[in-house]
Amino acid sequence: MNYLRARTIEEVLHRLSAQPQARIVCGATDLFADPALAPGKVEWVDISRVEALRAIARRDGMVRIGAAATWDQIAATAWLPAALRQAAESVGSRQIRVQGSIGGNLCHASPVADGVPPLLALDAQVELASERGVRRLPLAEFLLGRRRTALRADELLLAVCFPVAHERERTAFVKYANRDGMAIAVVSAAVRVAMSSDGHIEKLAVSVGGVSEVPLRLRALETALEGRHRSALAPATRELVTWSPIDDCRASAAHRLHVAPLAIERAFNDCIKESGHGGLSA
Numbered sequence: 001m002n003y004l005r006a007r008t009i010e011e012v013l014h015r016l017s018a019q020p021q022a023r024i025v026c027g028a029t030d031l032f033a034d035p036a037l038a039p040g041k042v043e044w045v046d047i048s049r050v051e052a053l054r055a056i057a058r059r060d061g062m063v064r065i066g067a068a069a070t071w072d073q074i075a076a077t078a079w080l081p082a083a084l085r086q087a088a089e090s091v092g093s094r095q096i097r098v099q100g101s102i103g104g105n106l107c108h109a110s111p112v113a114d115g116v117p118p119l120l121a122l123d124a125q126v127e128l129a130s131e132r133g134v135r136r137l138p139l140a141e142f143l144l145g146r147r148r149t150a151l152r153a154d155e156l157l158l159a160v161c162f163p164v165a166h167e168r169e170r171t172a173f174v175k176y177a178n179r180d181g182m183a184i185a186v187v188s189a190a191v192r193v194a195m196s197s198d199g200h201i202e203k204l205a206v207s208v209g210g211v212s213e214v215p216l217r218l219r220a221l222e223t224a225l226e227g228r229h230r231s232a233l234a235p236a237t238r239e240l241v242t243w244s245p246i247d248d249c250r251a252s253a254a255h256r257l258h259v260a261p262l263a264i265e266r267a268f269n270d271c272i273k274e275s276g277h278g279g280l281s282a
């Protein structure tokens with residue numbers, strides 16, 4: 001086995017350029033469970049000690065979260081959007097949150113990755129680096145399918161970035177799983193909304209995980225609801241989420257379709273409560 005514990009980004013990029021077959025490992029919480037991996041035969045590049053990949057910062061109107069930032073760090077960063085902190089708090093157990101990273105979650109590209117719906121709703125972009133340079137992609141273009149991303153063999157995910165929210169925007173994340181406590185989502189939803197004082201939706205972003213190979217932004221729903229009163233959300237959501245290709249051991253497609261609108265409505269309601277306009281039923 002060839003194992004490098006890198007300390008700098010340059011060291012990682014150099015190793016990936018020389019050995020594009022090398023495998024990046026950060027918290028190893030997804031990798032260790034991959035039955036197809038024969039650890040002794042893999043060239044490993046461990047990025048978990050690269051301090052420059054762990055920073056969470058706000059600058060020039062953008063939030064930037066290093067790819068190796070852990071869920072524990074994210075949950076403890078009070079100024080981050082609520083949806084992202086709520087997603088961080090919902091990941092696995094304390095041991096998994098201390099170890100698992102946001103970058104690992106995005107690169108593993110599970111349809112039910114908790115990090116993806118909030119980041120889609122926040123208009124996140126990913127920063128990808130190789131010795132050839134840095135490129136940026138919207139997160140929606142980075143995620144190509146179940147376990148498939150646009151990451152090239154010699155590239156490292158450096159960070160995920162999104163604009164600092166407008167002060168009137170509220171965000172929320174809701175996860176439905178098969179039991180309380182440590183569990184992978186059946187369906188999850190994230191909402192970002194700005195409301196007028198009379199209950200009209202000024203700006204809306206909605207994303208949902210668990211009903212497609214890749215979590216989705218529901219652009220048609222957003223367009224249909226902008227400018228309308230908040231009471232239009234529930235019927236519009238039920239009309240729109242009508243098909244799921246995911247039918248597996250965790251839940252049937254029918255169950256996912258039943259739950260998805262409820263998750264969206266609950267996330268929306270949480271945003272409204274937080275912004276002081278009362279819930280949907282108020």
Ligand SMILES: Cc1cc2nc3c(=O)[nH]c(=O)nc-3n(C[C@H](O)[C@H](O)[C@H](O)COP(=O)(O)OP(=O)(O)OC[C@H]3O[C@@H](n4cnc5c(N)ncnc54)[C@H](O)[C@@H]3O)c2cc1C
Pocket residue numbers: 023024025026027028029030031032033047067068090091092093096099100101102103104105106107108112113114115151155156157158182183184185
């Ligand atoms: C018991 C348990 C419970 C879990 N619960 C949840 C849950 O509730 N919600 C959830 O979403 N996930 C859950 N997970 C999955 C996992 O913990 C998360 O996806 C975590 O964020 C993965 O991060 P990591 O650093 O451990 O990734 P790793 O396992 O180190 O890597 C995952 C993949 O990403 C690649 N990679 C990692 N970092 C980079 C980078 N910077 N650039 C390029 N490639 C990279 C690796 O090569 C690998 O392919 C759980 C896992 C376990 C074992």
